[in-house]
Amino acid sequence: MNRPPGPPGDRLAGNGPAYDRDRLGFMVEMSERYGAIWSFDRHIVVAADPATAGEVLLRTNTDFGGEVDFLHRKQKENAATQRQWASSRAARMRGMRPSAMQMKIPLIAARMAEAITAWGDDGDIDVVARMRTLTSGLGSTLCFSRDAHLVDGLEQELFDALLPVIRSPIALPSWLPLPRHRRVGRANRALERAVGRVIELRRVEGRTDSDDLLGVLARPTGRHGPLSDRVTCETLAATLLAAQSAPSSGFGWTVHELTGHPEVQERIAAEAAAVLPASGPITQAHYSGLEYTARTVREALRLWPPNWVYARHALHRTTLGGYVLEPGTKVMVPSYVIQRDGRWFPDPLRFDPDRWLPDGSGPAAPQYAYLPFGAGPLVCMGLSWSLIEMTLATALLVRDFTLRPVPGTTVVPDPARELTPSGLTVRLAARRDRRARPRERTGVVAAGGTGRVADFGCPMSSGSAP
Numbered sequence: 379m380n381r382p383p384g385p386p387g388d389r390l391a392g393n394g395p396a397y398d399r400d401r402l403g404f405m406v407e408m409s410e411r412y413g414a415i416w417s418f419d420r421h422i423v424v425a426a427d428p429a430t431a432g433e434v435l436l437r438t439n440t441d442f443g444g445e446v447d448f449l450h451r452k453q454k455e456n457a458a459t460q461r462q463w464a465s466s467r468a469a470r471m472r473g474m475r476p477s478a479m480q481m482k483i484p485l486i487a488a489r490m491a492e493a494i495t496a497w498g499d500d501g502d503i504d505v506v507a508r509m510r511t512l513t514s515g516l517g518s519t520l521c522f523s524r525d526a527h528l529v530d531g532l533e534q535e536l537f538d539a540l541l542p543v544i545r546s547p548i549a550l551p552s553w554l555p556l557p558r559h560r561r562v563g564r565a566n567r568a569l570e571r572a573v574g575r576v577i578e579l580r581r582v583e584g585r586t587d588s589d590d591l592l593g594v595l596a597r598p599t600g601r602h603g604p605l606s607d608r609v610t611c612e613t614l615a616a617t618l619l620a621a622q623s624a625p626s627s628g629f630g631w632t633v634h635e636l637t638g639h640p641e642v643q644e645r646i647a648a649e650a651a652a653v654l655p656a657s658g659p660i661t662q663a664h665y666s667g668l669e670y671t672a673r674t675v676r677e678a679l680r681l682w683p684p685n686w687v688y689a690r691h692a693l694h695r696t697t698l699g700g701y702v703l704e705p706g707t708k709v710m711v712p713s714y715v716i717q718r719d720g721r722w723f724p725d726p727l728r729f730d731p732d733r734w735l736p737d738g739s740g741p742a743a744p745q746y747a748y749l750p751f752g753a754g755p756l757v758c759m760g761l762s763w764s765l766i767e768m769t770l771a772t773a774l775l776v777r778d779f780t781l782r783p784v785p786g787t788t789v790v791p792d793p794a795r796e797l798t799p800s801g802l803t804v805r806l807a808a809r810r811d812r813r814a815r816p817r818e819r820t821g822v823v824a825a826g827g828t829g830r831v832a833d834f835g836c837p838m839s840s841g842s843a844p
């Protein structure tokens with residue numbers, strides 16, 4: 379087989395030890411050395427430029443399979459499970475597309491404002507952990523509204539149980555009766571049982587028209603019939619899991635960059651003061667005005683994409699970039715490397731929200747050079763959901779507080795699962811105008827606004843973003 383060039387590595391251990399020692403550094407260095415498409419350890423190919431990366435992501439489900447999912451591995455194995463996945467995805471999208479999420483802005487903003495105001499009472503805070511608690515609670519509310527308390531927190535237990543499995547350098551089959559696998563099984567069953575109880579409760583009480591994700595999933599469409607209880611359960615459990623992890627890492631990275639850029643904090647604070655109401659509900663119209671804040675989040679996700687590498691495998695013998703790939707060949711797409719490439723983003727390591735100015739003066743990067751939410755058939759379904767959360771959280775936090783790193787602490791990028799700012803602790807100091815403002819309990823409000831939401835999509839991804 380003609381193979382892409384790549385590092386030979388150690389004669390016995392290959393490149394595994396070098397990769398495990400410094401995954402990000404290894405990917406950056408080898409991509410610089412070997413170019414758009416390279417390989418290591420016989421069965422791994424890396425697609426490190428936008429065109430090849432886009433090709434891999436777009437050919438997912440036809441030529442390349444997605445990563446094997448420890449919990450839902452059967453979901454896309456054959457034609458029947460493919461159909462099931464497609465109808466679950468279509469059903470879920472009705473509740474998660476931008477127009478649906480815009481209606482939730484007042485609710486999300488109210489919950490965020492209440493929680494973030496209280497963060498200031500605690501001095502130095504672990505931002506990622508705080509945001510995880512917040513996004514987890516919001517996830518339950520957006521899925522189950524007033525039944526959320528029946529499920530709340532169980533997905534965090536599942537997430538914690540999954541971490542040691544995902545972090546393990548060797549991926550062992552899930553059927554092996556290891557204590558960590560049993561823990562995942564227990565946590566997953568507890569979560570799915572709780573979701574099942576909510577489904578049953580609503581059926582018994584005849585509540586079929588609730589305005590939450592479960593309510594959306596319960597309504598069949600012309601194209602897709604009703605989902606089975608099992609698929610509904612799995613779909614909601616997977617959504618809850620996704621809802622709390624990546625947004626907290628993305629927000630953590632945004633805050634980390636802000637601690638090093640007081641001038642960006644000042645611009646966000648000014649924008650938030652001008653755009654957000656001093657009291658009362660934050661609507662979609664207010665949210666649309668947070669244009670600089672949204673660009674800041676977008677830039678943080680460029681430098682620090684939580685999904686820093688995509689894993690695929692060749693489903694059959696196929697070609698990529700002129701090379702033949704045998705079935706099972708693993709293909710990695712390191713968005714972290716592509717998004718930090720000076721050919722697409724000049725002065726790439728500089729944190730500069732103005733790269734994304736809407737006047738077109740930003741980078742002329744090619745399609746698929748910016749991939750924080752993926753592209754193609756598996757593109758993130760939570761794009762609007764998470765951008766609303768991260769943008770609002772950033773604006774509300776910086777409106778009320780200045781953010782400083784805590785002396786003596788160091789942030790280390792941890793790529794073991796999602797790329798996370800390990801060790802991030804931030805010192806909050808109340809801004810003067812916050813001290814003057816009465817601290818109100820915002821409560822939860824129901825209605826959406828009427829303004830146009832800013833275009834926060836991924837302009838350079840596939841265009842198929844929801």
Ligand code: HEM
Pocket residue numbers: 444445467616617618620621622624625628683684685688689749750751752753755756757758759760761763764
């Ligand atoms: C900063 C926040 C987020 C980032 C960076 C992110 C990123 C991604 C990426 C890159 C993928 C595709 C993975 C692949 O191609 O292998 C993905 C898939 C997905 N995301 Fe997100 N995500 C975020 C937030 C969310 C949220 C809040 C939700 C739901 C509430 C969500 C739900 C999903 C789902 C359900 C999929 C799987 C789609 C499928 O397999 O059909 N994501 N996400």
